[in-house]
Amino acid sequence: MSIKDIVSIIIFYFIFDISFIILAKRDSKILLPLKKIPDKWKSNYFYKWLVLIPLLVMCSSLVVLFQLNYIVFGLLVGFTLSLCDTAFKKNIS
Numbered sequence: 366m367s368i369k370d371i372v373s374i375i376i377f378y379f380i381f382d383i384s385f386i387i388l389a390k391r392d393s394k395i396l397l398p399l400k401k402i403p404d405k406w407k408s409n410y411f412y413k414w415l416v417l418i419p420l421l422v423m424c425s426s427l428v429v430l431f432q433l434n435y436i437v438f439g440l441l442v443g444f445t446l447s448l449c450d451t452a453f454k455k456n457i458s
Contacts, residue, residue, distance in 0.1 A: 373439025374446070381447035389451070399452040406453070413453040420445045 388396055406412040424441040427433070 367435070370435045370438060373435050374442050377439045377443025378446050379443075381444050382450065385447055385451040396451070402452055404455070407455055413449055416452075417445070417449045420449070 385396070421442060424438075424445055427441065428438045
């Protein structure tokens with residue numbers, strides 16, 4: 366993994382994190398499935414990583430299979446990381 370891959374992931378992570386924060390503050394119905402996750406799961410990092418690792422493997426396999434560039438890789442991984450962080454926060458809104 367090169368420096369440009371890491372920078373791309375960080376930039377897209379922050380972009381999607383800000384987007385999810387704005388959606389949560391507006392009480393968007395897009396985030397409604399994330400609110401149905403039990404609170405017991407939200408406080409435990411084991412469940413977060415249990416969900417995150419298969420999603421990241423799927424993103425990486427898509428990038429390798431379709432030979433996508435580092436921007437699409439950063440977009441996929443940044444979205445996945447931000448979505449999992451938002452889903453496993455104690456208070457989404």
